[in-house]
Amino acid sequence: MAHIAHLAPDEALASLRSSPQGLGADEAARRGTEFGPNRVEAATRVAPWLAFLREFTHFFALILWLAAALALMADHYQPGSGMRPLAFAIFGVIAVNGVFSYWQSWRAERALAALRELLPQRVRRMRDGLEKTVDAAELVPGDVIMLGEGDKVPADCRILVTDGIRINLATLTGEAQARSGTAEAVEERDPLAARNLLLAGTLVVSGSATALIFATGMRTEFGRIAHLTQTAGEPESPLQREIRRVSRIVAVLAAALGVVFFAIGRAIGLPFWDTFMFAIGVIVANVPEGLLPTVTLSLAMATQRMARRNALVRHLPAVEALGSTTVICSDKTGTLTENRMAVRRWHVAAGVDTAPDSLRDVAGQCHDLRFAVGEASGDPMEIALWQFAGQPAQTSRCGEMPFDADRRRMSVMHAVDDAVLLRCKGAPESVIGCCSTRWTASGEVALNHAERKELAQEQEAMAAEGLRVIALAERRFEHATPPQEAGLCFVGLIGLEDPPRADVAEAVARCRVAGIRVIMVTGDHPSTAVAIGREIGLVRGTTPTVLRGESIRRMTPAQLQLALDAPEVICARVSAEQKMLVVQALQRKGEIVAVTGDGVNDAPALKTADIGIAMGRSGTDVAKEAADLVLLDDHFGSIVNAVEEGRAVFANIRKFLTYILTSNIPEVVPYLAFVLLRIPLPLTVIQILAVDLGTDLLPALALGAEPPRDDVMHQPPRQRAERLLNWPLLLRAYLWLGLIQAALAMTAFFAVLHQSGWRWGETLAAQAPTYLAATTACLAAIVCAQVANLFVCRDPLEATWRLPLRGNRLLWIGLAFELALLGVIVHAPMLQSLFGTAALPLALWPWFAAGALLLFVLEEGRKAWLRARQRARPMLR
Numbered sequence: 080m081a082h083i084a085h086l087a088p089d090e091a092l093a094s095l096r097s098s099p100q101g102l103g104a105d106e107a108a109r110r111g112t113e114f115g116p117n118r119v120e121a122a123t124r125v126a127p128w129l130a131f132l133r134e135f136t137h138f139f140a141l142i143l144w145l146a147a148a149l150a151l152m153a154d155h156y157q158p159g160s161g162m163r164p165l166a167f168a169i170f171g172v173i174a175v176n177g178v179f180s181y182w183q184s185w186r187a188e189r190a191l192a193a194l195r196e197l198l199p200q201r202v203r204r205m206r207d208g209l210e211k212t213v214d215a216a217e218l219v220p221g222d223v224i225m226l227g228e229g230d231k232v233p234a235d236c237r238i239l240v241t242d243g244i245r246i247n248l249a250t251l252t253g254e255a256q257a258r259s260g261t262a263e264a265v266e267e268r269d270p271l272a273a274r275n276l277l278l279a280g281t282l283v284v285s286g287s288a289t290a291l292i293f294a295t296g297m298r299t300e301f302g303r304i305a306h307l308t309q310t311a312g313e314p315e316s317p318l319q320r321e322i323r324r325v326s327r328i329v330a331v332l333a334a335a336l337g338v339v340f341f342a343i344g345r346a347i348g349l350p351f352w353d354t355f356m357f358a359i360g361v362i363v364a365n366v367p368e369g370l371l372p373t374v375t376l377s378l379a380m381a382t383q384r385m386a387r388r389n390a391l392v393r394h395l396p397a398v399e400a401l402g403s404t405t406v407i408c409s410d411k412t413g414t415l416t417e418n419r420m421a422v423r424r425w426h427v428a429a430g431v432d433t434a435p436d437s438l439r440d441v442a443g444q445c446h447d448l449r450f451a452v453g454e455a456s457g458d459p460m461e462i463a464l465w466q467f468a469g470q471p472a473q474t475s476r477c478g479e480m481p482f483d484a485d486r487r488r489m490s491v492m493h494a495v496d497d498a499v500l501l502r503c504k505g506a507p508e509s510v511i512g513c514c515s516t517r518w519t520a521s522g523e524v525a526l527n528h529a530e531r532k533e534l535a536q537e538q539e540a541m542a543a544e545g546l547r548v549i550a551l552a553e554r555r556f557e558h559a560t561p562p563q564e565a566g567l568c569f570v571g572l573i574g575l576e577d578p579p580r581a582d583v584a585e586a587v588a589r590c591r592v593a594g595i596r597v598i599m600v601t602g603d604h605p606s607t608a609v610a611i612g613r614e615i616g617l618v619r620g621t622t623p624t625v626l627r628g629e630s631i632r633r634m635t636p637a638q639l640q641l642a643l644d645a646p647e648v649i650c651a652r653v654s655a656e657q658k659m660l661v662v663q664a665l666q667r668k669g670e671i672v673a674v675t676g677d678g679v680n681d682a683p684a685l686k687t688a689d690i691g692i693a694m695g696r697s698g699t700d701v702a703k704e705a706a707d708l709v710l711l712d713d714h715f716g717s718i719v720n721a722v723e724e725g726r727a728v729f730a731n732i733r734k735f736l737t738y739i740l741t742s743n744i745p746e747v748v749p750y751l752a753f754v755l756l757r758i759p760l761p762l763t764v765i766q767i768l769a770v771d772l773g774t775d776l777l778p779a780l781a782l783g784a785e786p787p788r789d790d791v792m793h794q795p796p797r798q799r800a801e802r803l804l805n806w807p808l809l810l811r812a813y814l815w816l817g818l819i820q821a822a823l824a825m826t827a828f829f830a831v832l833h834q835s836g837w838r839w840g841e842t843l844a845a846q847a848p849t850y851l852a853a854t855t856a857c858l859a860a861i862v863c864a865q866v867a868n869l870f871v872c873r874d875p876l877e878a879t880w881r882l883p884l885r886g887n888r889l890l891w892i893g894l895a896f897e898l899a900l901l902g903v904i905v906h907a908p909m910l911q912s913l914f915g916t917a918a919l920p921l922a923l924w925p926w927f928a929a930g931a932l933l934l935f936v937l938e939e940g941r942k943a944w945l946r947a948r949q950r951a952r953p954m955l956r
Contacts, residue, residue: 083293084273087264088239091291097221099239099289101205110219117218117234117295134177142330142362143169149359150764156352164913168768202226202233205289220293226277227287235270235299236277236290238262243286243481244277245447251278251300259481259489260288270300271654284457285447286481304683321803322374325736328804336747337362344754354754359764361750373735373776377783380889381728384786389711390721397690397707399732401673402725403797404595404690406665407718408650408658408674410681411601411611413694414715416577420463423546423578426537427571428519434467437518438571441551443468445491445502447479460547463575464504480564488513492562495555501562503552507538507572510550514569523568537572545610546574577611584615586716591616594795595722598648600658600674605651618647628653631660639664658684671796673718675710676702692718719792727787729797735782736804737812738865738872742770744817745824745861752825759843759850761828761857763915769904774862774897778869781893785873786886811875819937820864823930827860828853831923851917855905859919859927862901866894867931871938876945879935 083091092098102110134140150166202215205223215233218224223239226232238244244260251271260274267273277290279301296302337358344354378399382392392398412418422442425434446461455462475494482489488505503510511534516523541548552567590597597617601608605625612618624645631639631653642648643664650661658674662684665672674681674688682705685691693706694713703709710717749761835849843850869890870879884890904910906918 083237084265084267084270084275086237088237088262088291090264091237091293092239095221095291095293097223097291099205099223100208101223102219102221103207107206107219107222110221111217114219114295114298116216118216131177135173140173140177142326142334143173145334146359146362147173149355149362153352153356153359164765164768168772172772202230218292218295220295222292223289224292225287225289226283228283228285230283232277232279232281232283234279234292234296235294235301236292238275238277239289239291241286241288243479244288245284245286245481246277247282247284248278251281251304260286262288285449324802325804333362340750340754347754349754356764361747373739373779373783374732377731377735377780378728380780380784381724381731385708385721385724386711388720388724389714389717390724391695391709391711393703393707393709398725399728400671400690400725401708401718401721402723402728403671404673404722404725405796406596406598406670406672407590408598408600408662408665408672408684408688409715409718410675410677410694411599411603411608412577413677413696413713414675414710415583415599415611415615415617416579418459418577418713420459420547420575420577422463422467422573423576424541424544424574425467425571426534426541426574428517431520434571435518435520437553438551438573439468441502441504441553441570442573444493445489445504445551447481447489459577460549460575464549464573467573478562486564488564490562490564498558499556499562501554501556501564501567503564503567504549507534507548507550510552510567511569513564514552514567516567517569518571526569534569534572541572541574542604542606543610544574544576545607545614546576547607549573549575579611579615580714580716583715586719587616589719589792590722593722593792596648596670598643598650598661600650600653600661602653603651605649608649608651612647612649618649620647623647623649626650626661628657631657636664636667640668643668656683659687662688675715675718676706677713681705723787723792726791726794726797727785728783729803730788730791731783731785732803733808733875734785734872735779737808737816737875738779738782738868739771739775740809740812741816741820741868741872742775742861742865744813745821745864746770748821748825749828749857757840759832759853761825762854762861765914766854766858766916769858769914770861770865773904774900775865777889777896778865778893781869781887781889782872784887784889807875815941816868816871816934816938819934820861820868823864823934824857824860827856827923827927827930830926831856845915848917851911851915852919855916855919856923858914858916859901859905859923860930862897863927863931864934866897867935867938869894869897871935871942876942876949878939878942878946 083094086094096106135144147166147169150169151163154163154166201212202218203210203225204213204218205211205225210225218234224233224236226236226244232246238260239262241260241262246258246260248258248271258274260277262275265273265275270276270278277288279294279299340361341354341358344358345351378396381398385392385398409415425438427435427438442464446457446465448455448457448461448465450456455465476491477494477499478492480486480490482505486505487509488503490501490503493500493502503513511526511531514526517526517530538548538550550572551570553570554562554567556562587597599608599612599617605627609618609623609625612623624642624647626642626648628650629652631650634642639660643661650658653661658676658681662672662674666687666689671689673690673692674684675692675694676682676685677694681693681702685693685702685705685707690708691706692708692710693702695703695709695711696713708721746762746767752758753760831853832849835852837843837849837853873879873882904914905916911917
């Protein structure tokens with residue numbers, strides 16, 4: 080595409096069979112048919128209705144569909160068994176989860192809409208020698224357009240004629256400094272670097288130009304980045320992978336147990352429908368129907384806590400993914416720094432301690448700023464120089480030599496009395512090369528070789544401090560002498576900085592303690608990046624690894640992965656694709672990567688990363704839509720706060736997973752006893768659902784709302800291979816807490832039967848008062864035991880009474896809800912008929928409380944024993 084930059088303006092027009100008068104109407108119409116409209120097209124996507132259906136057909140949903148279908152079948156053949164309400168309750172769970180998941184998938188479409196909004200809607204175009212304002216979508220290759228200050232470039236163009244045009248390419252390159260354009264041919268092959276090309280989506284800062292369009296729509300650089308964003312794909316977060324794994328394990332286990340015990344029931348001679356009901360009960364008892372809603376609501380509550388700490392979450396699974404982050408790839412400007420330039424040092428002549436008027440005059444007059452009511456707008460560097468100069472009065476400007484990448488300097492001419500004063504600023508090596516004298520307190524003196532060497536050393540010293548060094552010079556020309564950038568008088572050097580944010584060093588230190596690597600990925604010069612890295616504590620060694628964007632592009636994947644092994648890495652002068660290459664290389668190394676970004680160019684990396692973090696204040700809409708997290712204050716410290724919240728999320732999910740799975744055992748054991756001991760069924764399927772989707776739901780959410788522990792950022796990141804559902808959790812839930820609850824529930828069931836005079840082997844009708852009371856006692860014992868379980872699950876090792884109770888108000892709300900719902904289910908006539916319960920004598924409730932206390936004492940005893948072992952033989956928790 081960049082070959083057009085090598086051509087002269089007339090050659091460029093000829094190559095596209097156009098002319099300064101633009102295309103003819105017939106040819107333009109033909110090209111419109113051939114090339115299509117000038118807009119960012121959507122990638123081929125799955126039809127919305129099909130995408131919606133897919134949310135209801137994943138493995139966990141299929142198991143629930145099967146359970147609901149079996150329940151409806153059982154209700155058809157055995158009406159009144161309570162299976163119909165069960166089926167509809169399961170349908171409700173499937174619907175809630177499916178609709179929420181589909182809603183989350185909209186974010187990719189919204190990102191594309193934001194890309195389209197960045198392109199202008201109207202543009203001035205030349206056709207058949209006539210200028211007309213048209214929709215940008217109508218432009219075709221070969222069209223000639225006119226652009227002025229404030230316009231957004233609608234397509235990739237070749238400049239034909241320019242009057243001091245300057246372009247801000249921040250949306251494509253991340254660089255905030257405006258670049259001048261030229262109509263001359265250049266040898267540069269990179270379209271982003273060619274100064275005679277104007278690229279779609281960039282902004283005209285000043286000046287004007289007539290340009291020839293050579294690429295439209297998806298063929299532009301802008302369209303290419305949009306395509307990268309569309310095709311980067313949505314990476315599955317660690318939490319999503321773990322929930323999928325847990326769902327498969329639990330679902331397969333439930334289905335297998337259902338089939339096995341159906342076979343056992345038939346083998347010992349139970350009637351078909353009794354055995355079928357039993358199999359369904361086993362499946363329902365083992366599938367934690369409330370797991371996905373609880374995870375979703377827990378993450379939603381975490382997002383509210385993060386929002387209070389200036390981190391807005393757009394994608395719920397990203398909450399936990401951020402907590403397991405091992406590497407943060409952070410921009411410099413605006414994230415680690417304050418995103419404002421300021422003069423930090425200056426140097427003129429030896430022995431001069433006060434900035435002379437000549438230095439301030441050149442700094443304050445050599446710029447392209449715009450003013451409104453005394454306020455300046457434009458390049459942050461020029462604003463900083465203007466402020467350093469004391470905001471001098473503006474003199475009459477009579478000419479300008481715009482900045483360009485070849486000269487690396489700019490000059491402005493001002494009328495002064497009967498002469499012209501040329502003031503110049505730019506890169507030191509460029510400006511000093513144009514100087515023959517230098518300013519001193521006693522007047523101008525010749526600039527000799529030794530002094531040039533001294534200035535070069537001063538420049539290096541400033542650069543080593545992370546400063547952007549600018550050289551200033553001036554010369555007075557009589558009206559008869561044409562001003563030129565030669566024979567100038569060197570005035571001085573100025574070092575500018577974008578200072579680090581006040582507490583970013585503390586945030587970087589917290590990351591180091593937490594075992595999180597921070598890699599600066601910036602478009603700035605390597606020396607500036609390294610110096611800022613040292614200032615904030617990111618670089619502490621003598622020789623950090625600095626990877627330039629061009630080097631990254633040339634590396635093989637293996638070479639890049641090995642280069643990223645270095646303990647301290649800074650990536651400088653990187654492009655959008657190179658940033659994404661770094662992210663992908665880190666992911667191949669097994670890292671969980673968070674990436675910050677603010678421009679269109681950052682969107683592919685934001686989407687590819689495990690978690691993308693966009694800037695809320697300075698970020699483009701495209702970056703925000705592609706990201707999982709938006710920083711409301713653009714502050715790196717807010718990322719670290721979000722990591723702290725994210726780490727708590729994983730621990731909290733384990734807590735309520737333990738709590739939910741514990742009740743599976745007292746729900747399964749009654750069915751085993753029903754088959755093996757030939758007793759009445761101690762717990763009905765609808766009562767199981769009352770626990771899983773009723774009494775357990777809000778307490779589980781309370782565990783999901785636990786605040787982070789004080790030492791959470793003193794622990795290393797969770798390993799990618801670490802499982803959410805591991806053996807210690809399963810053993811604690813199933814073979815300890817679950818068995819205790821099962822024993823309490825069965826004891827309550829048999830106690831009520833015994834008091835009613837039931838004898839072993841005696842059958843009871845489904846609506847018999849004795850049977851209803853016994854199953855209700857079994858249900859009440861489980862729920863009361865879960866009350867104690869709620870408190871002991873707050874920490875797998877710490878004593879419950881050492882944990883603060885004031886930090887989680889939902890804990891008490893969940894407790895009150897659990898007991899209140901149990902009371903309503905037991906005593907409200909309408910719910911009694913639905914759940915098959917009966918009112919219990921008040922004398923039984925103290926026994927339920929005693930059973931809960933027993934579970935609490937046994938679990939706290941186990942914790943105390945483990946703590947004693949830990950003190951005797953120190954080990955990591």
